[in-house]
Amino acid sequence: MATNAVAIKLPEFWESSAAAWFSTVEAQFEIRKITDDKTRYYYVVAALGSSVASRLVGLLTDPPEEDKYATLKALLLKTFELSTAERARRLFAIQGLGDSKPSVLMEKMLNLLGREKPCFLFMELFLRNMPTRVQVALANTTITEPRALAEEADRFFLATQRPSPDLLAPTISAPPPVYRTAARDNYMPPDQRGATAGLCFYHSRFGTKAKQCRSPCNFNPAGNGKAGAR
Structure with missing residues (x-):
């Protein structure tokens, strides 16, 4: 079969998630109708970084005559995918x-599970990683589908989250600032303006002709009593 002349650009190979990378790549092959074994093989080779290619020198320098793509895919998965024991250790x-939601944790656990089917132990392990209040709420659940269980856990988790103490603290408004002015600080009643020290306004202004006197006043004309005593 002739090589398909279709130009696509694949993302660089994901060393940390080889299976997910191949799922993405094969989706592009399907969309572009790329079925030729040799074409698929060379597209994948072109997407390998130097660190990955250096670990596959034997195959890359001497690929098989047939099933090039399948052989390369199998070797990449074997080299970079976690073993069953490693995945189990990471799950435990x-x-x-x-700081994530239950549904985020479930996706992480499913990624570690790989192609294995989730069993009751997997579901129990998920529930044991939930906060106590969520465990209690789901203690008698009959949900067996992992993502559906995670969605239910999300619902209880978000409904029972405690608000931050900062949000519960009452808001106390500061009193408005008091602005003082020079005119206010220096205010003097009209009847005291212009008074001479020791004399009231009336004696300061009118002297002996003053008809009124306001204490305190030290006015004491000769021969008379204190004017303020009137």
């Missing part, structure tokens, strides 16, 4: 939600 090493 998970400790709680961290």
